């Protein structure tokens with residue numbers, strides 16, 4: 534496949550006729566040079582040296598930093614609409630999993646697909662997310678559950694980043710579910726975690742395929758002790774960790790993750806006060822996933838007020854996956870984070886920019902428009918920032934500058 538990125542024109546030059554979301558009442562300007570932000574501020578304050586650069590007219594659009602989707606399982610085979618029907622008929626997520634559906638059914642489909650097939654299936658999903666202004670995305674493994682098939686997923690994730698010129702952070706989630714071939718064994722879970730720790734993770738890290746390490750710590754997945762076993766290996770390899778924590782129950786996962794300096798703890802519907810305090814101390818980001826909450830018709834809200842009071846940064850993400858969050862719009866998650874979780878609009882927008890970048894360790898290159906950072910910003914056809922949370926199902930993108938190139942709206 535030829536890389537899509539080669540078709541994108543350079544964004545270098547002077548962007549005016551825009552309003553920066555940080556000060557939307559005055560005309561703003563952004564200077565892009567060699568793909569990076571050179572200057573940003575009010576048009577009236579633009580230094581004369583930049584006035585003659587190649588003009589890009591924003592037509593009055595509102596501008597925010599490029600969005601960051603910091604938690605996705607984007608690469609997998611098949612889909613699971615049948616389980617949606619089962620749940621509508623009354624089955625719970627845990628019952629579906631016990632009936633042979635759930636993660637393991639995506640594992641079967643992922644193992645059967647080759648790299649090109651997985652790429653072809655994930656590419657249109659990525660394109661939909663990018664159409665909402667996403668400039669950086671995390672993609673987890675976890676539907677391969679063997680060295681060969683986890684490698685395949687991670688390689689596809691890397692290829693997607695290269696083809697679309699989007700920043701992709703890969704996360705190894707080998708400890709997502711027990712693979713079927715271990716399920717009947719006496720010490721299946723322990724044996725599989727040994728394989729994850731002793732073979733899969735070291736090999737994939739050595740191949741440069743792993744930017745971070747995650748575990749599904751839950752009563753239907755892996756225990757606290759197994760999670761720590763994986764974290765120890767990650768630490769020895771110098772890789773940051775993150776955790777699917779307290780989604781269905783309070784396992785104490787967040788406190789453990791915080792002890793390992795985790796970048797983020799994700800889901801956290803059942804997060805305890807101790808977990809919040811541990812995350813505050815370690816600077817761990819709380820990643821809120823309203824799409825999974827909505828799909829599972831969960832009623833146990835994450836402790837938003839306590840996180841806010843503690844000053845724990847909150848990110849918002851799609852958790853795109855075929856089981857619990859087949860979401861293809863990060864803006865819709867912004868709306869849901871406000872409506873379901875009662876985030877304020879500025880909190881939700883910070884949640885898909887600056888805090889999401891931090892949840893990936895990308896705070897120096899993404900989530901803000903600042904001199905020296907790569908140019909990642911979005912021009913929106915809206916009057917005010919609140920409209921990005923208020924409308925749902927709208928596609929208000931006018932143009933996207935991604936990694937210094939005009940990826941959408943190339944005539945700007």
Ligand code: DI6
Pocket residue numbers: 635636639709749777780825852854855856857
């Ligand atoms: N938590 C989730 O919500 C997804 N994975 C996880 O660890 C669900 C993944 C799936 O059902 O396929």
Ligand code: FE
Pocket residue numbers: 604606777852854
């Ligand atoms: Fe997830």
